[in-house]
Amino acid sequence: MSNLIRRNSFFDDFITRDLFDFNRQRFSPSENTLPSVNVLEHKDAFEIHVAAPGIKKENFKIDLERNVLTVSSETREEHSEKDESGSFTRREFNYSSFSRSFTLPENAAAEKIEAAYEDGILKITVPKKDVTMENIKSIEIK
Known part of the structure; x- marks a missing residue:
């Protein structure tokens, strides 16, 4: 009889609680797989705002390769429970991740890029560099 009670308890825990617990999320807390992004252009810089609430600062990774800025994040969570008797574990x-890439314009000062994370917003500042006449070459027509 005690085995039957354990099975009912097992059934109650995994079927009843999981199926009818409408307040508990079973998937990613957000409905989107990619965070929203705003790109702003100012006189002296570009700003990229990535809306990523709930992600820890240390989970972000920002890379720059060949004038392409890539913002990514990866999080993993594990949760386990044991019943009172220790006969089963749930x-x-x-696991969630995202990656967004942005091609920087030629006037971006890649060596001066800065990033800060506050109130769920990752703010990346890409300063502009001056385009000088030295970079412009005139070609003589023969």
């Missing part, structure tokens, strides 16, 4: 895993 483990749940959550």
Whole structure:
């Protein structure tokens, strides 16, 4: 009889609680797989705002390769529970990641890029560099 009670308890935990617990999310907390991004252009810089609430600062990665700025993040969570008797364990895993890439214009000062994360917004500042006449070459027509 005690085995039957354990099975009912097992059934209740995994079927009833999971199926009818409408307040608990089973997937990523956001409905989107990519965060929203705003790109602003100012007189002296570009700003990229990435809306990523709930992501820790250390989970972000920003790379620059061949004039392409890539912002990415990866998070992994694990949750486990044991019943009172220790006869079963329930483990749940959550994995989420994203990656966004931006091609920088020629007047971007790539060596001076800065980033800050505050209130769920990752703010990347890309200063502009002056385009001088030295970079412009005139070609003589023969």
